[in-house]
Amino acid sequence: MTTIARVRAVPGASGFFFDDQRAIKRGAERDGAAYRGDPVTPGFDRVRQAGEAISVLLELDDGTVATGDCAAVQYSGAGGRDPLFRAEEFVPVVERPVADALVGRPAEAFAENADLLADLDGPDGERLHTAVRYGVSQALLDAAATARGATKTDALADALGTDPADDPVPVFGQSGDARRDNAEKMLLKGVPVLPHGLFNSVEKVGEEGERLVGYLDWLSARAAEIGPAGVDYSPRFHVDVYGVLGEVFGPPFDRPEVADYFADLRAAAAPYPLQVEGPMDAGGRAEQVHAMAELRDGLADAGVPVDLVADEWCNTLPDVEAFVDAGAADVVQVKTPDLGGVHRSGEAVRYCEGTDTRAYLGGTCNETAESARTCAHVALATDAAQVLAKPGMGFDEGYMIVTNEMRRALARRDLRQSRVVADD
Template sequence: MKIDDVILAPGNGAFFYDDQAAIRQGARQEGFIYVGEPITPGFSSIRVPASSLSIGLVLSDGAVVWGDMMGVQYSGAGGRDPVFDPGTICDLTSRIVSPRLLDLDPTRYVEACTKVCQPFEGERLPLSIEYGVTQALLSAAAHLCRKTMAEIICSEFNLPLPRHIVPIYCQSGDARDLNVDKMILKGVNVLPHGLINSRQKFGINGGTFIDFVSWVAKRTRELGPPDYHPVLHFDVYGWIGQEIGLQPQRIADFICNVADTVPGFTLNIESPADFGSTQAQIENYAQIVSILDGRGSSARIVVDERCNTLEDIRLFAEAKATHLVQIKTPDVGSLTDTARAVLLCKSNNVGAYVGGSCTETDLSARASVHVSVATQADMMLAKPGMGVDEGFSIVGNEQNRLFAMLDHRRAHTNSLS
């Protein structure tokens, strides 16, 4: 079986691309928009609707399989690719990628991804292209081999078939209070993200943030059953460092104080500070992690900004500069690198969180589930979108369907033996 043709279709992401630099500098939120001029190159306004581009592979048996390309919400920030430009991505895909795909054997998945994602003119392809194309190739391999996408990953990376559910993490967006209630009622494993992306939400010396953390724990006890103990995970977008300074000791002290307000809960703090470069981030995060571990704190550091590609993830993991890595799938690029990143984290005893962005699509979310489950990541993001219901349904149902199929096959195999 080969790929006979390639087709492209414009699409929408499930949320918006936001200019993080402008928001950090105090852009005022008015309703759903941010008022002011954009700062990050490529943004026509501070908040723009997310776009995507679907790539379809026409297989020689007539089937068409798809993958979706897009950027992340805070494109162009923290060393990431610029904001997604559908015209540019469409042109590059048509001229460079499509010819590489024709007559390729998709059943040799990792080999096919390597061939298609080769650099062009000495530069790596935009990571959004890698991401979408490798989704489509994974779907093609699963179709042609009559297997699930997870089974293809297991086969290619010599992994046993998965047996354990991967915990799901939901994000609240700005509708924090309402969505926290939804998460608790649905029994979400990890919550609520919180979108602490401005001084207003963090508060003077972090007071507003601490109050929110305490409220989430209190609400969990009020609405959840007695045996419900979710991990509390908050993304602060560097605001601890922004507000109280970039000294690792002061940041660690603050995080310990927050953890002390919610005894009995594991506390994840994502992106506590932005030290300006990958190397500086590694050095300072390693100090924060060491201090927290030395105190026996229940708080864990999660790295996002400045840790984008597989090589970045390797550097953080080997330096023990985080407790948990967000493997942000559109920023990592090829899904083969997402799989490698999870395995790399595990080999270094660092947690692997297969994340992504609210700007993704249902298609990319479902593909991510299969990689997360196959590699047995520590948690995965409910995506796309900033609502709870849609992302939790898409990711949770895909995982449940996958395990139902794997259990059925195991039972059938046992009956034959």
């Protein structure tokens, strides 16, 4: 048996920034890479500030080191999420109460260690920040896989009781504000789901939503023009509007005016399927579930085939369950840093099994290469509907990291299975 001998925490950088979403929605102006104006969300010193992370090192008694990265979403403190994550504040938490609980534990026992972490309180009796649970659980999964000589996919699948995917999970590219240049890169590379788009203001969507319609019309035309040649390339379009359509139209969302607008979006995206993430932000989970269900019913009654993706107020496992149980979304984003432990993300994906809601294993541009690689294994272990290319907003790097990690994991699993067959 291999045991955890020491826990270390090293402050580091994440792949993007922390942005004060409320300040941006209230009109904070872009100033190059920064924003002008004062922050609104507690904890922020500026509207945009550097992202932070903590690398967790689990030193095992056989001399190996397992790793994971604590990271939090770009829009921390918004939509019911945990507050802004400061690395210096949480290094002592990882190296003291977390280390005290884990040192001496068997590295192979991922499920038990992850459950222990989920129930662990911080030094002041409060629940551990989601970023801490996220990073430490990644390291625990790495430790279990290393101790067993298995992939992280298999270690997590064993803990969850799942049959892993046999092929790479479709990757979802995110463009950032370079929504045309990066979308063209995605089309050239044949990305299955694209482009996110970052439509996080009325200015970007249009006073009547007309700019989003125009963008989808352009995207559809470019997909036909520059998509991969010689293959049947039929991407799924996925745009995130950060609740802005709720500002453009307002409730109730099942009225004909709203359905007609979504029909315009669908026509612009044709012939490619379309899903719209976070159409409104109703200010609370119950309100958001109601608004999303209202819009979904309205689109169904009008015969408008646009899928809705839950994001705002869909942060924790109970949140995911609430949206799925209410039939309030066609897709739920499992926002991995907000779920805390990676096993909770796996459980959230599994909760969608047998329902008409698909699970999108998401996250944030503000993660790290380490956490993105771990999430590739979560996607494979649970056979999610799609997985986010991350970190960063440059697209290419995140797409490479997630795609290559899945392919390596599948190759390792194939090699291991072929050896078992040969031995038999």
